[in-house]
Amino acid sequence: MKHLVAKIHPADNVLVALTDLPIGTPVGWDGVMVTTTERIPAKHKLALQPLAVGDEVTMYGVLVGRMAAPVPAGGLLTTGNIKHATNAYQEGQHRLQWQQPDVSRFVGRTFLGYHRPDGRVGTANYWLVIPLVFCENRNIQVLEEALVNDLGYARRKSYQPQTQELISLMQAGKSVEDILAADLHTELDGREKPRLFPNVDGIRFLTHEGGCGGIRQDAQALCGLLAGYITHPNVAGATVLSLGCQNAQVSMLQDEIAKRDPNFQKPLFVLEQQKVGTEEALVSTALRQTFAGLMQANAQQRQPAPLSKLCLGLECGGSDGFSGISANPAVGHTSDLLVALGGSVILAEFPELCGVEQEIVNRSVNHDTAQRFTSLMKAYGDSAVAVGSGFDMNPSPGNIRDGLITDAMKSAGAARKGGSSPVVAVLDYPELVTQPGLNLLCTPGNDVESTTAEVGSGANVVVFTTGLGTPTGNPIAPVIKISSNTKLAQRMPDIIDLNTGTVIDGEETIEQAGERILDYVIQVASGLEVSAVRHGQTDFIPWKRGVSL
Structure with missing residues (x-):
């Protein structure tokens, strides 16, 4: 059954609209009911209680902003009434007790890969x-x-035949209006x-x-x-x-x-x-x-090769207000499954870990790992501030339009790609992954720079979640595009490989979606062609160590 709203964490004081909510719509969660005081677009957030200036806004159980203007219960959160804010972080308790997911369905599975001399x-x-x-x-x-x-x-497909058809129309005396309205039926030349x-x-x-x-x-x-x-x-x-x-x-x-x-x-x-x-x-x-x-x-x-030989890059781009509650946590479950099977995963995009630093510190396997993470985060943040920018400027116009209105809100959802397993290593760009488990890699949040870096560090498959749609690929590693919502999957089927809008639609759980993603990863690792490869999308942008969010 599809709900109208979702509350992500018990400590949250906002709800996520799962569909457009007209003014006056009664909604609730766990017995607390509110009525929308204005139209709430799908993917956006509404207050679960009255919020005054200076009040904290909590999502995913963490601080994602402070109120800059009052909002009544049932009111819409916007860039005009909420500002980016995060909690400070410090050395914490390293949580080495991890509840591994059930991997019985994948034990003994293999993929067909190319074995190299270095193992x-x-x-x-x-x-x-x-x-x-x-x-x-x-x-x-x-x-x-x-x-x-x-x-x-x-x-690459050639659109030259369509150009030739347009030339023929012009030579036949057709007007500008006729050209704009022309229905070009020319078959594209995609033969190889x-x-x-x-x-x-x-x-x-x-x-x-x-x-x-x-x-x-x-x-x-x-x-x-x-x-x-x-x-x-x-x-x-x-x-x-x-x-x-x-x-x-x-x-x-x-x-x-x-x-x-x-x-x-x-x-x-x-x-x-x-x-x-x-x-x-x-x-x-x-x-x-x-x-x-x-x-x-x-x-x-x-x-044949064991699944422990997979190194999975975790990426998101063109994110929306559903990314953090469907695609990203589903990928997070995939990450946990692969880690439990002895594989490696890479979580990058440091500007999109802003606000969840304490969780990362607590999940680090030891003090040195946690300290390297915090020192890299601080240096990155300071370098952004030094040139008049900052992590708070990370959300793009598309992110904001579709419900991600502060960087902390975006980051809290993006971090869910990393699941819940311990952080075994923190790498600085462009270091190589050498340990199985969850590795953090310092990269920008920029889609192509980050994907380029993850592959350079060893990712042999990349899973890329998106809510708005992006054709991004990589020259040598297959990039699997995962839609956060069904409308995107239906609108851009040529670039989307998997749809996790099924979670929003109430058709499957996060865990079921995560297992489905791992099944697909195994097929891709064995040679199944993804959309980005099929379209010849081979984006490659090295990161110059200046400020790139």
Whole structure:
């Protein structure tokens, strides 16, 4: 049965509207009834009691804001009457007693993956072509043009036939109004050539704007990120183009590779343009080496692997007022299931942990882990304030429009992706995950920067919750899009893989949705193609350690 409202935590003093509530609608929870004093849009919050200026607003059992203007019981909370606020945090009791979920249905399950020499297992098999510096981006693009179509890796649909139809309409004398009203029935050209290398999922050409200029720490972080991609279990090998004089030197990249995989055994071809000479010589050599590498990569085949070899990245973007009560807690249950099975999960987006720091501290396995988390959070927050920003500026216009009106409110819901298991490690960007369990990774809240970082740290599958819809993907790791509400899943079925609006609709529980997500993750890890891969969505943005929320 679908309810009109939901109360997330017993300590909360607000309700979430699960549907549009007209003025004068009686609603209640646990015997406490209020009547809406104005229209409450779905996903937004209404006061469960009269709230005066300065009163605390509690959701998910934590402080998410303070009242800036009075609101009666049944009144709507808006950016005009509530301001961001969070509680202070300090060293706490490390809760090592964790009630693991029942994983009996998944014990003994396997996925079909690519076993690598370092013991990790990939969920895909890609070849990378990477520039060490932005000066090489054009050469990367030249290589892409030379390789992708003839090897059968072209994925993007062509809308050129529709353009041709529009030209024909104009030439036939049709007006602007006719053009705007035209119903274009042209079939899109999405045909692909057969892959020459059937066991290679694709060649990924990563371009970026870094490698030189800025500060030397930027070059070091970029090389660490690129090393994370080269050593990633979803990657069979790589071709690297360097100019030669940039800050991000080949030796720096090699050092970062050795940190992550001291016995690195994958094929790796590195070319410096200033040593090779002409563009033709560089590109021709890179083509031969890449083709030879693809022949080696094609010898790899999928083999059974235990679920403990999965490293799941947890991400959200385009969040709405339902994200924290459907998609995110469902993913949180998936996280707990995988941790109980011996796998790894990565919770990132530090600006979206604002307000739940004390819970994270209490869940840390020891003092050092908790202290590293708090020091990274403080440094990140201070750097934002130093340039006139702050975590309170994190919610986007879309977040606010759909019910997330303070950063603390958004963060409290976002943090639920991490479930309830202990925090075993806290990593600074772009460090590698080395421990099973829940790992925290310091990244921005920006969707692509954070997803890029999680994969660089070892995530071989990413689950990405969204309430508004986003096509974000990654070059080498499948990104599973999970809708927080059924309307989104119906409106944008081309980018949504799973719908957890069923929780809002009263059709399944959080636990049932979490198990369904894990079932799907196993299929994807075995080669099932997700929407982002099908559409060729390969977003890649390294994080420069400036302020990015």
